[in-house]
Amino acid sequence: MPKSRPQAATTARKVLQHVSPPPFADTLPVPVYFRTEHLPSHARYPTMRHPWGEFVYSFSGITEVTAGEEYFLAPPHMGLWIAPGTEHVGFNHAETVHCSVYISRELCSAMPAQTCAMMVSPLVRSMLDHLRALPPAGHDGSESPARARLLRVLVDLLSTCATTGSYLPHADNSELNAVLQVFHGNPADNRPLAELAAAFHMSERTLMRHAQRELGMSLTEWRARLRLVSALPLLQAGRSVESVALDLGYATSSAFIAMFRRLTGTSPGKFVARPANHQVSE
Structure with missing residues (x-):
């Protein structure tokens, strides 16, 4: 059941100053794309709706996302899954370092059908740390075959992670x-x-x-x-x-x-x- 968006999240969308544009518009250059980003305090993305799925994991700071009337929050030891075609806005109040894993729709069949928080296993965390330490892929998706294989394994592992809805859910009652x-x-x-x-x-x-x-x-x-x-x-x-x-x-x-x-x-x-x-x- 959708949960009501808290007033703080609604206010945040109005006052956050730093806007970070998405790296792609309509298509992904590769089936799975990994990137990291360091956002300042009071940052937000513009409203987005993309045909691929997105897994977001914060290395530091707290990830917040509104999707329709739902509000999702995950502290650093958890991740957020944004299902393909979901209109959403991401933002943070404190300085945040996070990664995004963009997954093409055809590889999302085993992922949750709805946007939700995800419990990240130690193995997934280790893989995210390892990917973060590697040289980043270019916007054209160019990367080594070994890294591409690792990303496909990561997708398989993410599909097995437990989901929790929102880490800090809100009530309609x-x-x-x-x-x-x-x-x-x-x-x-x-x-x-x-x-x-x-x-x-x-x-x-x-x-x-x-x-x-x-x-x-x-x-x-x-x-x-x-x-x-x-x-x-x-x-x-x-x-x-x-x-x-x-x-x-x-x-x-x-x-x-x-x-x-x-x-x-x-x-x-x-x-x-x-x-x-x-x-x-x-």
Whole structure:
């Protein structure tokens, strides 16, 4: 079910200043094309609709895409799949380094039919790192046979990745959406579910049922993901782990580190210690 686009995403489309044009208009020069791009803060692409599929993976920063009325967000350890023919706009608030894998329509039969977030396996991450280190292909698609074979293997592996819809989904249900907006405004809100439900004239059971049906996960998991997304730009800006943990409502930095490691596979310290051009999760 399509999820409502948040007000922040709508506003972002109006105020972001740096526009990055797409490299191709109507046709791909090769069946699979790989490129990387370093975007400044507050960057956006123009509205696009292309006949090929696109897989986007952020090495650093957070990838955001709106497609129709749907809003997709993925932190660095995840990717986004944009199905062929989907009108979309990509943008980012903080500085971002990402790659795009353009896949011709005839090779997309095993890929998801709809735009979605994707769980990226360690092998796929390693391949993306390796491709990034190789000399880039030209706009005419010229590249070595070995690189072309590697890209075809990458497509096969991407088709096996688990999908999650949006990493931080939004709700159509007005009662649940009101609760989510409270968390968006204050990710550090630590009220128990029963207290939150009562504040919005619901039972705890009703709130839990709304979350599972609308979000596909518990409200506790959704709140942890929101805190992760909120933490990433703060950590990348040089804030200490302890101060970020306290600002996000954690009583101790160890509790925050445990959440961060569970959701990303690495610690905050290792995440921010890498150079921006190599910052991917382990």
